[in-house]
Amino acid sequence: MLKNYLLITLRTLFRNKAFSSINIVGLAFGMSCSLIILLWVNDEMSVDAFHEHNDRLYRVLEKQSYTNGSVFVFSSTPGPMAPVIKEKFPEIELASRVTWPENRLFVVKEKSFYQEGRFVDADFLQMFSFKLSQGDTATALKSMYSIVVSKGMAERFFGDENPIGKVLVMDNEDSFTVSAVLDDIPSTSSIKFDYLISFDYYYKKNENWLGQWGNNNIRTNLLLRKDANVAALAGKMTQELNAQVEGSNVTFMLQIFQDAYLYGKFENGVLTGGRIEYVRIFLIVAILVLVIASINFMNLTTAQSAKRAKEVGLRKTVGAVRGQLTAQFLGESMLMVAFSSMLAIAISFLMLPIFNQIADKQLQLSLVDIPSLSIFIAIILFTGLLSGSYPAFYVSSFQPSKVLKGQMKSGTGAAQFRKVLVVLQFSLSIILIISTIVVYKQLNFVQQKDIGFNRGNVMYMRFQGDVAKHKEAIYQQLKDNAAIEHVSFSSANPIDFGNSTSNLVWEGKAPDEQILFSNFSADEDFVTTMQMDIVEGRGFSKEFPTDTSNFIINEAAKKAMGFNVAAEQSLTLWGERKGKIIGVVKDFHFQSIHSKVEPLFIMFEPDWFSIVFIRHKSGEAQAAISALESINKQYASAYPFNYNVMDADWDNLYKSEERTGRLFNYFAILSIIISCLGLFGLSAYAAEQRTKELGVRRVLGATSPVLVGLMAKDFARLVIIAALIGCPVGWRLMHTWLQSYAYHIDVDLLTVFLAAFASLVVALGTVGYHSLKVALANPANSLRYE
Template sequence: MLRNYLVVAFRNIFRNKLFSTLNILGLAFGICSALLIFLWVNDELQYNKFHTNIDRLYRVMENQRYSDGRLYTFAATPGPMAPYIKEKFPEIELATRFTWSVNHLFQNGDKGFYEPGHFADQDFIEMFTFPLLQGDQKTALKEKNSIVISRKMAEKYFGSEDAMGKMLTMDTKDVFTVTGVLQDIPKSSSIQFEYLLPFQYFFDQNKNWLEQWDNNNIRTFLLLRENTDVTAFNKKLEDEIKNHAESTNVKLFTQAFGDSYLYGDFENGQQSGGRIEYVRIFFVVAVFVLIIACINFMNLATAQATKRAREVGLRKVIGAVPRQLFKQFMGESFVTVGIAALIAVVATLLLIPVFNEITGKALGLNLLDARILVTFIAIVAFTAFVAGSYPAFFISEFKPVQVLKGQLKSGSRAAAFRKGLVVLQFSLSIILIISTAVVFRQMSYMQNRDIGFDRENMFYVWMESDISRNFETFHNRLADAEGIESVTASGQLPIGIGNSTSGFNWEGKNKDERILFTILNVDYDFIQSMKMEMVDGRAFDRKLATDTINYIVNEKAAEKFGFKNGVVGQDLAYGENKGKIIGIVKDFNFGSLHNPIEPLIMYIQPRNFECLLVRTKVGETENALHSVEKLHKEYAPGYPFRYTFLNQDWENFYKAESQRGKVFNTLAVLSIFISCLGLFGLSAFSAERRTKELGIRKVLGASVPGLVQLMNREFATLVIISAGIGCPAGWYLMTKWLEGYAYHVDVGMITLLVAAAICLLIAVVTVSYHSLRVAMTDPVKSLRYE
């Protein structure tokens, strides 16, 4: 029996080559896209899961409430906290301080490179599963001059030699001894680094601010003991800062480290999403594409049911029951999907390199991996069941008497079901087209938005060695160099400012009032060099010595002071620094467009400049780079010259979102293509079924355009109905998505109309091809048809 079913299945596939090809191609594209997305989703879900103690690892977070009612959540914590709370709370087994990623120059002989890494306490290696190939896990970071490096870094500096005990020079002066070599850091780790240095070294270098409990600057990770009640522990930890700072607005809590990668966003002190939102969106879109492919199969299978009617009638006459026939046709569905799945696997293997380039991943299709194999089987089974269930049920219910008498009608119910599937298919396609257009426009908007200063023709260099100590001389020499329009400096990059404080005071301020201000240390000509706009007052002036204690604020900050007689000229104090507000700069974006512009205060503190910003003359970038490099070698001879264009950094700021946008757009195009395959097959079947009718109409005087219009009317109506469903749904979904950006485009009526018009045009063109072919056939041949 099984052999007979398989023979019949393959015979029908080869007998109806056009429809079989359309079915298999549509299913293959659907399975391929779903497989790629599920590989991406699986990779995202597996981040950090390799840590042995992942269920007991936590990071300490801060909720900070301010006078305007806003509650900010930060992952930054005080420097002295980790060792203190480790001793105080028995629930903590291990605790480590961990800096944000830093780039230092390392040298061994004539080899020198900048490497990314972190400073961490000894407990870090014991808490997290980053195994050592060499070295003692319990002592590798005990000594201040020790360094643990990756295997990649060991091979880079020492080749095939044993790296243990070897010396590396950091920043041309400090020497560290290699006390451990790590295995390669898994790509599924949210913490990536090439080296670890003892936190004690970092603490001694920055003791003046790391000792303060009201200064939040590093991360704290905890390994809690087994069976710890985390909720109860959070209650004990919550007010710990109050025991060390006279006045604080901080509440502490812990977040599971396993959740930190996907659930990184907080709003009003509560977890509000993060990367998990994109995981969910891509999962849903992949299911959409798969359903669109299944709809093709269902439509074409039910449309061709009449060709299998006599076979079904004969099988029923000789004793077949509906259950057996259902199994037969479901089996044929599985055969078709199986062929499509094999093609999909080949396509996936071919497309994975391109997909990895788009997403920045390193995915692979290893069907020996149990998780991937189960996912693949689930996709195939889901597709086969969804695609084949209704056609199998529909065909197995044919009445043998009607079939054998030739009285079988396709039925209005089946036709209505097919039309409903077409409407669903194109509704999903319209939603994806709207989504694609909005994502593309938002990405373009973020890349090209006027953010309040000119990013073009500007690059930056980190101020190393003697550059910072001799900044004024360096600045003056560089300002007159070839190719350079202007030179300035700052404590941080103007598109990634991370420092903030509530420590400012002014006349009339309530002593209990807390307002968070972002702060930026800048050079005198920072405003002019960045081509920012002053709203009121003036910029800093090198000729005025008093400007070293004065301030410039942005419009958002000016609103916070509450001065009745204007802001410019008012006194403002930050600790011991008491000066005046000399100007208001127009608001500019110094962070993500997801968030609104925050209050900003700029001041001058040359000894803490870290970033040299150079604006080049138009068309003279090479000359400017040469001028800076020449002077850089003079003031920082041991350091390789490295530079980055500000515009490039801004693009990298949204690189991950741009990658996700490209994936989304690709899926949308693919869904439209699959829909076209289905529509192509349906319109071919419809034209074939109405061949005699069109021949009669032509004999009676109908024109070819009239016949084409007649054929198009049915499908055009379905697309218009789809637009009525898809446009409102697409508008709602993308409006909700755009709410995640403080600055964004609008969905707009034009986007909805264009999406509907695209689908309508595709339908008309596809159907017209078959309509023209049949309508232009000689009526004599049409009337002989069948």
Template sequence: MVKNYFTIAFRNIFRNKLFSTVNILGLALGICSTLLILLWVNDELKVDQFHRDVERLYIVRENQTYTDGKLFTFNSTPAPMAPFIKEKYSEIERTSRFTWPVTHLMQFEEKAFYEEGFYVDQDFVEMFSFELKAGNVKTALVNKNSIVISEKMAKKYFGDDNPLGKIIVMDTKNTFAVTGVLKPIPTNSSIRFEYLLPFQFFFDENKSWLDEWGNNNVRTFLQLRAGADVEGFSKRFKDEIRAHEEKTNVELLIQPFKDGYLHGDYENGVQSGGRIENVKIFFVLSIFVLIIACINFMNLATAQATKRAKEVGLRKAIGASPSQLFRQFMGESFLTVLLASIIALVMAFVLMPMFNQITSKDIALDFSNEYVILTFVGIVFITAFIAGSYPAIFISEFKPAQVLKGQLKSGSRAATFRKALVVVQFSLSIILIISTTVVFRQMSFMNNHEIGFDRNNLFTLWMEGDMPKKFETFRARLLQMPGIESVTASSQSPIQVGNSTYGLDWEGKSPDDRILFSNMNVDFDFIQTMKMEMAEGRPFDRNQITDSSNYIVNEKAAAKFGFKDGVAGKDLTMWEEKGKIIGVVKDFNFGSLHSEIEPIIMRIDPSWMNCLIVRARDGQNEAAIASVEKIWKEYAPAYPYRYTFMNQDWEKFYKDEGQRGQLFNALAILSIFISCLGLFGLSAFSAERRTKELGIRKALGASVPGLVRLMGKEFAVLVMIAACIGCPAGWYFMSYWLGTYAYRVDIGIATLLFATSICLLISMITISYHSLKVASSDPVKSLRYE
């Protein structure tokens, strides 16, 4: 019996080549895309979960409340806090401070490379499961002149020699002995580095500003003891800063480290999302694509059902029960899905490198991995059940008497169901097209948005060695070189300002007011080089001696002061350093477009200026780069020359969004293609069933274009109904997504019309092939049809 079922199944697959090809290809594409996305989702969910004590690891965050009604959540904390709270709270087993990524020039003999790493406490290597290939985890960073390096770094500098005890020189002056070599860091770690240095070294070098409870500049990790009362500890811990800073506006909170990667966004002091939103979105989108593929199968299977009516009637007449017929046709569905799954696997293997490149992942289709096997098998069985259940039920319910008398008709119920499925299919496609269009427009908007200064022809370099001390001479020489229009410097990249303070005072300010201002140190020519515009007053002038103690603020900052008669000329004190506001620069974006422009204060302080900013003349970028390199080698010969263009740095802000945009595009194109495969099959079936009708109409004088319009009208109506469902849904979803940006595009009616038009146009082109074929045939042959 089973053999007979399989024989019939294979015969039907090969007998109906067109429909079988459409079914198998559609299902293969749906299964392939779903498999890839689910592997990506799993990889995202497993980030940072490999640490052995991950359930006891926490990140310390600060809720900072200001009198202008704003509440910010930061993960920057005071440097003295970690060792202090380790001694104070019995619930804490280990603590570690953790700097922002730092890049240093590392040298061993003739080999010198820039490497990125962190300063951490000794507890860090014991808290986290970054395993050592060589060295003792208990003592690796006890000595402040020790260094733990990656296996890759060890190979680069020492080859096959034992690296332990070898001396690495940092920034041409500080020496560190290698005390540990790390095994490769798992690919699903959010913390990646080439080296770890003792925090004590960093602290001693910067003690003047690190050793303050009111200065937030490092991250703090905790490992609580097993069985610790987390809730009770949190309540006692939240006011720890207040014990050291009486007038503080800070309340501490702890977040499980395992949640930090996916749940990193906070709003009004409460966790409000993060990368988890993207995981949810792409999980839903992958299901959308699979459903579209299943709909194709269901539509074509029910449409083809009448061709097998006599077979079903005969089986029932000789005693086959509906359940036996159901199992038979479900088996055929499973066989089709199985063939599609084999093709899907081949596609997945071929597309995996490209998929990893788009998502910046290192996912492997490894069938020794239990999750990969379960995911693939689960997709196959779920797809087979969804795609095959309705057609199997529909066919197994045929009445044998009607079938054998030739009285079976497809019936309005089956036709209505097929139309409903087409509507669902195109509704999902329209949602994806709207999403893709909005994502593309937002990405384009962010890359081309006027941010308050001219990013073109600007490139930046981080000054090394003694260059900051000799900046004036360095700058003067650069201005005489070919291709260079202007040169300036700042303490941070102008598009990545991270410093902020509420330590300001001005006339009329209430002593109780706490308002957060970003701040950066700049050179005298900063405003002019960046081509910013002044709203009031003037830029800094190196010929004005007093400007070294004066300030420039942006419009947002000026509004915070509350002066009614202008800001220029007013006194301002920051960190007890008094000066005058000499100008107000028009607001400019010094961070991602996800956030609104904040108040910022700029002042002159050469000791903090490390970022060199060069503006090249139009069309002379290469000449300017070569000019800077020539002078660079005179001032910092031991340091490799490297630079980045401001536009490239700006685009890096939106790398993740760009990746999501590419995935959106791929899924949208895939969904439309699969939908059109289904329409191609359905239109072929429809044209075949209406061959005699079209022959009669043509014999009575109907034109070919008229017959094509008649065939297309039915499907055009379905697409328009789909638009009535998909457009509002797509608008709602993308409005929610755009809400994460302070500066964004409007969705607009044009986007909805575009999505509908694309679906309508592609569906009509798809349908026209079969319509033209039948409508153009000789009516004599059409009237003889069956």
């Protein structure tokens, strides 16, 4: 019997080559698309899952509450805290401080390279499951001048030699002995580094600011004992901070370390999501693509069902029961899905390298890998059951008496169901089109938005070597270069820095009032170089020596302080730096536009300068680079030359979103193509069914446009109904998504109309091919049809 079923299935497939090809190809693309998306989703969900003690590994968060109603959550914590709380609170088994990524120069003989790494406490390698190929996790970081290096870093400096015991010189200053070599860090690790150095060294070098409990500047991670009460421990940590810092506005929170990657977005002190939002969106897209491909299968299979009616009637007459027939047709569906799955694997292997490049991932498809195999089997079963269930039950329900008497017609129930499926399919497509347009427009808005200063033609270089000692000479040398318009020094990149304080006092401030102010230091040419707008007062000037004690604030700070006129108002910073506000600069974005512009002040503190900025003339980028390179060669020859472009920095803030947007667009377009593929098959079937009718109408005088319109109007009506459903749903979904940005576009009616119109045009274009083909056919041939 199974052999008989298989032969009939194969004969059916070959007898209807066009419909079979559309079904198989449509399913294959849908399955391939979903497979790749689900591999990406699985990879995102697996980030940091490889750590052995995941259930006990936590990161420390600070919840800072201010009197203006602002509540912020930061992962920065006090430098001295980790060893103190580890000793005081027995719930803590291990603790490690971790710096932000540090890009340092390492030298071995004639080799010198910048490497990115971290300074961590000795407990770090015992808390996290980063394996060593050489060395001992318990002792690798015990010495202040030990360094743990990655395999790649070891090979870069020492080649095939054993790196253990070898010496690396960092920043042309201190020497470190290699104590261990790391295995390759898993691609699913959220912490990346090429080296690890003892935090004791970092603390010794920066104790003047790192040793203060009131400063938050590094991350703290804890490994808790199995019986630890997490909430109670967070409360005790808060009490310890209150004992160290008078009037603290901080409450500590503990978050499972693995959750940090996906759940890192807080609003007003409450966890609201994070990257998990994109994971959910792509999971929905994967399901929608499979559903759309399955709808194609159901539509084409039920449309062709009349051709199988006599077979069903005969089988029932000779004793076949409905269950057997259902199993047969469901088996046929599964077989087609199996053919599609083989094609899907080939497509996936071809698409995966391109996907990895766009998504910046290292995904691999291996059918011997349990996660990949599980995902693939789940897709096959889901698609096979979803796409084959209705056709199997529908075809097996044919009544033998009607079929064998020739009374079997394509029932209105099946036709209506096909229409419902087409409406559903195009509703989903319209939602995806709206989403595609909105994502594109929002990302374009981000790139083109006026951020309060002109980032174009701006380059910068961080201080190295003796640059800081020769600022005046460097300033003049760059200023005299014909390719450079402006030169300025600053302590921070104005679109990416994290310094902030609430220890600022102004006239009229309530004693218990606390407001967080971001801040950095800049010279008298900074506002001009960045082409910022002074809306009140003036900028720093060499004509006023007292400006080294004065401040420039932004409009948000002026509002937070409650001043109608801010210029000449007195300010005191940290209880000792007394000055006045000399100017108010127009609000500019110094963070992602996901966040609103917060209060900020700029001070003139030359000892803090660490970056030289230049604005070059249009078309003189290469000359400007050469000028910076000459400075580096003259004052920091031991350091490789590095420079940055501010436009690129701004783009990097949204690199992840840009990648996600591109991927979303590609999958949305693919799903629309799959929808059109199914519509192409349905329109071919409809044209075939109405061949004789159209021939008669042609003989009676109907023109080709009339016949094409007659064929197209039924499908156009379905697409219009789909638009009435999909447009409001798409609008609502995108409106909700845009709320994650403090500054965003609106989902206007034009966008919704374009989505509906595009769907209608695509649908009519797809249907029009077959309609026109039949309409232009010779009526004599049409009337001889059948």
